[in-house]
Amino acid sequence: MHTLTRYGFSNVICGFFAFPTAHARRILPSDLEPIELHHDSAVFSMTVFDFTHSEIGAYREVVMAVIVAPLLKRGEPMPKAAFYPYLVATNTRAARDHAIQRWHLPHWKSDVDIQFHAQQGQLSALVTADDAPVAELAVTDHSWEPVAHRYQSFMRDDARLYQARVTMQGELCEHEEETGRLRLHRHPFNRSLSIEDIDERPFREQWMRDGLQTFEPLETLREA
Amino acid sequence: MDSGMDGLQADRIAKSPFDEYDYSNFYHSAGDDPLNILGPFDEWYRDAYPKGYYLYQEPLVTAPTTRITLKNGKTGRLQELINLASYNYLGISYRPEVKQAAIAAIEKYGLGASGSPILSGTFDIHRELEERIAAFKGKPAAVLFPTGYCANVGFISALMRAGDSIFLDQFAHASIVDGAILAKSNTIFFRHNNAGDLERKLGRAHGRKLVVVEGVYSMNGDLCDLPAIVAVARRHGARILIDEAHSTYVFGASGRGAVEHFGLEDEVDFHLGTFSKALGGQGGYVCGGRDLVTYACAFGRSRVFSCNLAPSAAAGALAALGIVEREPQLRAQLWANIAFMRRRCAEEGIDIGKSASQVMPVMVNNDRKIFAVAGKLQDRGVFLNPVTYPAVPKHKSRLRMSVTSAHTQDELETAVRTIGAVLREEGLCTR
Numbered sequence: 344m345h346t347l348t349r350y351g352f353s354n355v356i357c358g359f360f361a362f363p364t365a366h367a368r369r370i371l372p373s374d375l376e377p378i379e380l381h382h383d384s385a386v387f388s389m390t391v392f393d394f395t396h397s398e399i400g401a402y403r404e405v406v407m408a409v410i411v412a413p414l415l416k417r418g419e420p421m422p423k424a425a426f427y428p429y430l431v432a433t434n435t436r437a438a439r440d441h442a443i444q445r446w447h448l449p450h451w452k453s454d455v456d457i458q459f460h461a462q463q464g465q466l467s468a469l470v471t472a473d474d475a476p477v478a479e480l481a482v483t484d485h486s487w488e489p490v491a492h493r494y495q496s497f498m499r500d501d502a503r504l505y506q507a508r509v510t511m512q513g514e515l516c517e518h519e520e521e522t523g524r525l526r527l528h529r530h531p532f533n534r535s536l537s538i539e540d541i542d543e544r545p546f547r548e549q550w551m552r553d554g555l556q557t558f559e560p561l562e563t564l565r566e567a
Numbered sequence: 568m569d570s571g572m573d574g575l576q577a578d579r580i581a582k583s584p585f586d587e588y589d590y591s592n593f594y595h596s597a598g599d600d601p602l603n604i605l606g607p608f609d610e611w612y613r614d615a616y617p618k619g620y621y622l623y624q625e626p627l628v629t630a631p632t633t634r635i636t637l638k639n640g641k642t643g644r645l646q647e648l649i650n651l652a653s654y655n656y657l658g659i660s661y662r663p664e665v666k667q668a669a670i671a672a673i674e675k676y677g678l679g680a681s682g683s684p685i686l687s688g689t690f691d692i693h694r695e696l697e698e699r700i701a702a703f704k705g706k707p708a709a710v711l712f713p714t715g716y717c718a719n720v721g722f723i724s725a726l727m728r729a730g731d732s733i734f735l736d737q738f739a740h741a742s743i744v745d746g747a748i749l750a751k752s753n754t755i756f757f758r759h760n761n762a763g764d765l766e767r768k769l770g771r772a773h774g775r776k777l778v779v780v781e782g783v784y785s786m787n788g789d790l791c792d793l794p795a796i797v798a799v800a801r802r803h804g805a806r807i808l809i810d811e812a813h814s815t816y817v818f819g820a821s822g823r824g825a826v827e828h829f830g831l832e833d834e835v836d837f838h839l840g841t842f843s844k845a846l847g848g849q850g851g852y853v854c855g856g857r858d859l860v861t862y863a864c865a866f867g868r869s870r871v872f873s874c875n876l877a878p879s880a881a882a883g884a885l886a887a888l889g890i891v892e893r894e895p896q897l898r899a900q901l902w903a904n905i906a907f908m909r910r911r912c913a914e915e916g917i918d919i920g921k922s923a924s925q926v927m928p929v930m931v932n933n934d935r936k937i938f939a940v941a942g943k944l945q946d947r948g949v950f951l952n953p954v955t956y957p958a959v960p961k962h963k964s965r966l967r968m969s970v971t972s973a974h975t976q977d978e979l980e981t982a983v984r985t986i987g988a989v990l991r992e993e994g995l996c997t998r
Binding site: 542 | 587596597598603961
């Protein structure tokens with residue numbers, strides 16, 4: 344049976360940043376190829392979700408990811424993009440256990456605090472772990488349109504490489520005005536990143552609201 | 568909230584391929600068969616073509632003068648248009664003496680060079696052109712390349728190696744980026760025209776460093792902040808290459824480009840240019856010291872392994888260069904036309920961004936309407952090329968407008984009124 348898992352959200356904000364391809368390769372499994380914004384510049388993304396309803400209730404989540412080349416199979420719909428989440432954190436244990444068990448997503452092992460702050464034409468999210476700030480991401484408003492975009496997410500554990508097809512439906516605002524901002528703090532959470540190599544202004548910002556994230560069942564791509 | 572019910576919500580907001588995807592979605596893909604990307608791209612292109620992509624690669628059936636005849640990509644009908652899309656900034660490519668020089672070269676040498684420049688493909692006329700362009704630029708020597716693209720690719724990859732660092736403006740031309748890729752050096756992009764960002768990035772690099780900038784940036788028409796870039800590069804011991812494709816013969820008292828404009832001719836190490844922009848011909852070159860040219864001749868693979876520039880193109884460029892040197896009034900007329908268009912665009916409420924040159928982006932800033940705007944303009948007699956994502960950032964779509972010295976004020980006035988009217992009709996200009 345084709346079983347879908349759905350997560351309703353009120354807001355999702357995402358910033359995309361260039362960072363050295365060599366750093367991206369250090370994070371990625373050898374099967375995955377980073378896409379490049381420019382030669383030698385891969386793409387790092389930080390996404391913060393405010394989930395309002397799901398099978399494990401309401402929760403908040405931050406996803407640190409590297410954008411990778413999508414896996415194309417003849418006859419299948421083409422995804423808009425593909426990503427490899429290398430670190431996820433949530434503010435509830437239930438959400439963390441659920442995502443680890445079902446999606447094999449690598450998690451920060453304790454709860455984090457995520458506070459959204461709305462201002463005129465801007466939404467920001469402050470992530471705190473172990474009472475210390477981790478990151479603050481702000482994105483800004485632009486034109487909005489209803490979308491239903493297909494993505495691929497790749498995950499791995501000690502034994503396997505997995506793929507999940509994800510659809511993001513809702514109102515999307517996407518632009519490259521370079522008006523958003525990211526502040527990454529020196530914190531163990533960010534140890535995979537070389538903070539000085541990441542510009543504080545995202546080259547692209549996305550903001551989705553009042554939508555639904557839908558996961559198709561996990562597919563195993565490779566056994567160890 | 569598991570559900571095994573209906574299909575994905577994506578199917579409920581079904582959009583056409585052109586609305587769903589953009590050009591960039593088809594560049595990166597993985598899987599077991601490289602042909603898997605062809606089908607989706609073909610489906611997308613067949614949808615994109617009638618919706619706007621027909622505006623690309625439409626064949627001209629006349630010379631690229633200020634008025635052209637073009638075969639419409641959608642209808643197949645011939646259209647007579649005011650041409651604001653060709654380079655030809657000084658209106659030279661179709662001058663009788665230029666055409667005669669090219670014809671005479673064909674009579675003398677035939678169609679092509681029939682050989683690599685390092686073997687049998689160098690003719691006396693190539694040597695003459697190298698000497699003339701070096702003299703014009705005030706440099707000891709020059710080396711020709713078949714195109715401007717080849718010049719950047721060949722020169723950068725000849726000079727730099729793995730382990731070196733190349734610093735590129737984020738809006739650097741593809742030929743510069745490709746040169747860096749071929750060099751296998753570390754490639755570091757700095758924010759456009761931002762000497763502070765360049766300084767921050769240079770400060771973390773070691774070894775041999777090359778900073779590459781352009782005199783005029785081809786999508787924005789803005790001028791390089793060369794004084795600040797040179798100061799930073801010098802502080803960090805980096806060499807500087809400037810690509811003056813769009814600024815040579817336009818900027819500077821003698822037309823020697825942005826370096827002359829800023830009085831920095833001796834501060835920049837490598838001077839690259841083309842014959843294809845202001846002169847309306849073909850071919851590229853690098854000027855510098857004799858040792859530099861000798862090295863580029865030996866290791867510039869895009870030159871060594873290409874057939875040399877056609878002798879007719881070299882002869883045409885020589886004649887065109889003669890016109891530039893004899894007729895400084897052409898440059899004066901170009902700047903008068905630039906001033907006229909800047910004023911009239913401002914009066915019509917047309918946003919030309921930060922343009923400081925003959926390259927003026929008509930900012931539409933609407934990725935959905937850009938093709939409708941360009942199509943309407945073409946139907947009303949004005950030829951401008953639409954430029955959209957990923958060539959420029961999302962929501963920064965524009966029409967790339969090239970003003971030349973050959974345009975009459977009537978032609979420019981007609982064009983600017985038509986552009987203003989179409990933008991107003993589309994709700995993109997309120998004045």
